[in-house]
Amino acid sequence: MGIISRGFHGRSRDGDVKLPPGQYLTHDFPVLSAGPTPRVPLERWEFTVTTEAGQVHRWSWQDILALPSVTPTVDLHCVTKWSKLGTNWQGVSLDVLLADVETAADYALVHSYGGYTTNLPLEDLLDGQAWIAYRYDGEDLMPEHGGPARLLVPHLYLWKSAKWVRGIQLLLEDEPGFWETAGYHNYGDPWREQRYQGD
Amino acid sequence: MARAEIPGRLSGRRLGWQAARLTEVREETPTARTLVFQMPDWPGHLPGQHVDVRLTAEDGYSTQRSYSLAAPADGDRIELTVQDVPGGEVSPYLTEVLEVGDEVEIRGPVGGWFVWRPTGTAPVLLVAGGSGLVPLMAMIRARRTAGSRTPFRLLYSVREPAQRLYAEELRRPMPGLDVTYLYTRTAPDGWSRPPGRLGVADLNTYGWPAQFEPDCFVCGPTGFVETAADILVALGHDPRRIKTERFGPTGG
Numbered sequence: 139m140g141i142i143s144r145g146f147h148g149r150s151r152d153g154d155v156k157l158p159p160g161q162y163l164t165h166d167f168p169v170l171s172a173g174p175t176p177r178v179p180l181e182r183w184e185f186t187v188t189t190e191a192g193q194v195h196r197w198s199w200q201d202i203l204a205l206p207s208v209t210p211t212v213d214l215h216c217v218t219k220w221s222k223l224g225t226n227w228q229g230v231s232l233d234v235l236l237a238d239v240e241t242a243a244d245y246a247l248v249h250s251y252g253g254y255t256t257n258l259p260l261e262d263l264l265d266g267q268a269w270i271a272y273r274y275d276g277e278d279l280m281p282e283h284g285g286p287a288r289l290l291v292p293h294l295y296l297w298k299s300a301k302w303v304r305g306i307q308l309l310l311e312d313e314p315g316f317w318e319t320a321g322y323h324n325y326g327d328p329w330r331e332q333r334y335q336g337d
Numbered sequence: 338m339a340r341a342e343i344p345g346r347l348s349g350r351r352l353g354w355q356a357a358r359l360t361e362v363r364e365e366t367p368t369a370r371t372l373v374f375q376m377p378d379w380p381g382h383l384p385g386q387h388v389d390v391r392l393t394a395e396d397g398y399s400t401q402r403s404y405s406l407a408a409p410a411d412g413d414r415i416e417l418t419v420q421d422v423p424g425g426e427v428s429p430y431l432t433e434v435l436e437v438g439d440e441v442e443i444r445g446p447v448g449g450w451f452v453w454r455p456t457g458t459a460p461v462l463l464v465a466g467g468s469g470l471v472p473l474m475a476m477i478r479a480r481r482t483a484g485s486r487t488p489f490r491l492l493y494s495v496r497e498p499a500q501r502l503y504a505e506e507l508r509r510p511m512p513g514l515d516v517t518y519l520y521t522r523t524a525p526d527g528w529s530r531p532p533g534r535l536g537v538a539d540l541n542t543y544g545w546p547a548q549f550e551p552d553c554f555v556c557g558p559t560g561f562v563e564t565a566a567d568i569l570v571a572l573g574h575d576p577r578r579i580k581t582e583r584f585g586p587t588g589g
Contacts, residue, residue: 140393140442141356145434148394149426160391160401162426169559169583172450174566174576219389219401252576282563320449333389334447336351 157221158328164220167283172316175281176252176302183286185270186305189241197235202270202287205230210269212292214299215328227290229271232263232306243308247315248289251302256315257324258291258298260308267293270303295326295333354391357443359435360414365502368421369468370432371407374443379413382406384475385452385554385582388417388445392427402427405472405556405582406446409479415443418502420468451554451582455483459552459578462544463491464565466535466557469584470495470502473556481511489514490551492543494535494561497523517543535561540568547573556582 155163180199187195197205207228214222246260262268268291272279279285284301291298297317318324323332331337361373386406393399407418421432435441453461453476461480463473470493480489495501497520507516519539520532530539545551553574555565562581569579 140354140391140399141440142395143392143430143435143441144439146392146394146430148392148398148400160399162400169563171581171583173581174570174579175563176576218403282559316450321447334352 155223158215159331160333161215161219161221161328164222166220167222167225168216168218168220169282170216170218170296171282171301172254173252176250177281178251178286178302180286185235185287185303187235187239188305188307189239190243190308190310191240193240195235195239199286202230202272205234208269210290210292212290214292214296217295217297217322217326217328217333221328226275227269227271228273229269229287229290231266232268232270233266235270236264239308241308243310245309245312247307247309247313248298248300248303249305249307250300251304254300254302254316256298256300257313257318258294259312259325262291262294263306267291293327295323295328297322298326352444352447354442354444356440357415358440359437362437365418366500368432368500369418369502371416371418372431372435373414373416374441376413376415376443379410379415380446381410382415382446383449383452383454384409384479385472386446386448386475387472388415388443388447390417390427390431391442391444392430393442400426403447406475407471407478408475409482418468418471418474451556451580453479453552453554455479455485457485457552458487460488460545460549461490462551462553462569463489464535464540464544464553464555464557464569465491465493466561466565467495467500467584468502469555469557469561469582471556472582473554474503476554477511477514480514486513490543490545491516492519492535492539493517494519494521494557496521498525515543535565535568537568537571540565541572544569544572547575550575550578553579554582555579557584559583 183199185197209228211226247257271290272287289300289303355377357374360375363371387403391401404417407416419431422428465473524532555562562583
């Protein structure tokens, strides 16, 4: 336990809700990004998966909408300390998108419109853990929250859920992304409070 | 002064929690104060970086928030400016309860993106909304400390004159720094710009032309940051030169 802060009582303990260490509950949907919000016209939008052999799999906006979608309800944990519980999304599972992709890769580097990148092990994108999400709370995903589509991988801190997702590059060797090269943790498990390098 | 090794990245060094003792308090506005902490061991930092503050109650409950560093380090002393967020869990404690001699836990510095390096030579545009001025003020102070001649322009959007942070310090002339106040609700008597939110004309008139390729730093509440960054892109600034940081209402 840390140093006791004299006279600090804190808020009510949020009832029975169990949050990852150091997180607090919010009912807003705060925005975090490092630069201007990119605007991507749907007719030019595409999503790609590129294998380590250089093979490119490509989906247009219409292609993505035509794939079977699911509606996961998930908790979000942002490294800036807020958590938001029970958020409702619609999107395509990465299991669907990666089903026909031939790869021996262990790692993924996710690319966004606007230049953002983030990395994670490929296995964290599989088995019903990750989606390309295009609707939030029954509405089209707003640009400031990553629309038209974002990666959603809620078991890791939210910076891994790349907004404005453009493609996934499959790699044999891990390659750190934007925040991962700026001092943030390479993996980012909120339950182990992996915020920064060395945590 | 910061020590030799200033981390722009944090590579290698573990960011452990340190017991930080409050050594000085400065009232900035009726709702904001600057807290000066003595750290046991501070590695130095870049302007724009922040720290995490952790408070722990007697029953073991603890919570954390991030706060921007307001100035270059002075040895092992660091400064935060905290705006009281009504109903917030942490900021009212820091602005109303914490006293000189008390300890909180701090770790940092954090963040290697929203930073200005005093070796930078591109013109700098700072666009602040409310308490979003804090990390930008750290850049202004670092510029002065380093004796940099890099031209700076600050556009500071604030509700009314009484809410201005660091007003005294910004009133003193600093060669190469232009300061423009944009009042959103109440302007001083005789002020030529009517009160209102940041608009295209403000950034066009008081910012840098895009062809000067300035480094732009925008910090404030989400709506303000979205607006400012969109306008800068529309005015022709390269999105890669626009760095943003947001202070949400949940930051309290």
